Amino acid sequence: MSASGDNSQLLEQLNETERQIADRISDNMNTFGVSSTIGRLLGIIYMNREPMTLDDLAEATGMSKTRMSQVMRQMISLNIAEKEHVKGSRKEHYNVENDYVQTFVSLFTTNWREVISKNRQFANKLQREIDEIAAASDGSAEVDQKIAELRKELDEWVAYYNWINRLVEFFESGDIFDAVPIERNNKGEDN
Amino acid sequence: MSASGDNSQLLEQLNETERQIADRISDNMNTFGVSSTIGRLLGIIYMNREPMTLDDLAEATGMSKTRMSQVMRQMISLNIAEKEHVKGSRKEHYNVENDYVQTFVSLFTTNWREVISKNRQFANKLQREIDEIAAASDGSAEVDQKIAELRKELDEWVAYYNWINRLVEFFESGDIFDAVPIERNNKGEDN
DNA sequence: AACTCTGTGCAATTTTTATTGCACAGAGTT
DNA sequence: AACTCTGTGCAATAAAAATTGCACAGAGTT
Numbered sequence A, B: 001m002s003a004s005g006d007n008s009q010l011l012e013q014l015n016e017t018e019r020q021i022a023d024r025i026s027d028n029m030n031t032f033g034v035s036s037t038i039g040r041l042l043g044i045i046y047m048n049r050e051p052m053t054l055d056d057l058a059e060a061t062g063m064s065k066t067r068m069s070q071v072m073r074q075m076i077s078l079n080i081a082e083k084e085h086v087k088g089s090r091k092e093h094y095n096v097e098n099d100y101v102q103t104f105v106s107l108f109t110t111n112w113r114e115v116i117s118k119n120r121q122f123a124n125k126l127q128r129e130i131d132e133i134a135a136a137s138d139g140s141a142e143v144d145q146k147i148a149e150l151r152k153e154l155d156e157w158v159a160y161y162n163w164i165n166r167l168v169e170f171f172e173s174g175d176i177f178d179a180v181p182i183e184r185n186n187k188g189e190d191n
Numbered sequence C: 001a002a003c004t005c006t007g008t009g010c011a012a013t014t015t016t017t018a019t020t021g022c023a024c025a026g027a028g029t030t
Numbered sequence D: 001a002a003c004t005c006t007g008t009g010c011a012a013t014a015a016a017a018a019t020t021g022c023a024c025a026g027a028g029t030t
Helices: A002-032 A036-048 A054-061 A065-077 A100-135 A141-172 B004-030 B036-048 B055-063 B063-078 B102-136 B141-170
Strands: A081-084 A093-096 B081-084 B093-096
Touching: A002 A036, A002 A065, A002 B102, A002 B141, A036 A054, A036 A065, A036 A081, A036 A093, A036 B004, A054 A065, A054 B004, A065 A081, A065 A093, A100 A141, A100 B004, A100 B141, A141 B004, A141 B102, B004 B036, B036 B055, B036 B063, B036 B081, B055 B063, B063 B081
Parallel strands: none
Antiparallel strands: A081 A093, B081 B093
């Protein structure tokens, strides 16, 4: 019953809605402390449902191709995007994980693994330094007490990063989904 | 028998070590996407083991009191610091959670709760918009297919934030510690 | 009331981060 | 080989975030 003018107006509304979804994805990414353009590209590629080239992205965002290149590289190092070779095209295509939860897990584990690694190195260094100072100690109560304090601190530090380490493992192995399952198709479930 | 010169040199080394710990704490905070000064203050107050005033902090960091005020307010809103009234002093004192893991949990839950809230509002709005468009649909295959796509997207979105919501609950309730226990060294038996 | 602190709003400044434009290497094509 | 793309290094620029200095309100003190 409707004219084709209505049709194209509806389609425009639908596209606008898609754009809003992409924006929301982008906003979510901010919580991971990554640049907002990362979130934007993630949202765009996700909603596009097909891998995209740097030129596609530059056009979609209105930004420079150089920036697209920088951001995609960063996304790859965060494990939330990957290159995909499309035959017949010389351009690199980029695709993103299309599962929200999986993206969450990837970002979480990638970010924290890096921290764990640094923390471990630091704990080793701290251990050596404390031992060294202890060896040179003049035995005064003040020094000894401080050494004991630092030793305790070191213990807590080690316990901390070991915990994060196991936490990351818990996410990455998928065990998290036994404890906190993903409930799909449960309409109207809210609290 | 050591001279007092050795003693003060040792103490200086110990203080330097403490400073390194504070720095590491600060670096860890970056992963939560918060300003590095937040991490710095957290580290300083933590290692100080006593609540501190804005003036104390300004002196410890060499930064302005205004900035200290801004940062402490932010830390309080992130649930990782709190005001503490010290009698006999007119100044506000600030204290921080002294358990690394608990700080992690606080930041995690505070940050994501905010996202969940925004996502929930968004999902409701999206639902309404899709219904509205569907009601105005001209029944063309193209429009209907896109509407169906968006509906599916909405479902996934809802499943996603419901999952994060339950995840946050899992952390906040402490159930996470059944699944991933904190393994403390038996050395220091505090708490 | 007058006076003294203490914390913070606000605009200005500094520092950091994001973004671009250009050029050019390397790979693919003719 | 010469020629054409494609992605990226790099230095410059624009935008955003952090930081400061000043001023002033409100609360506590004399």
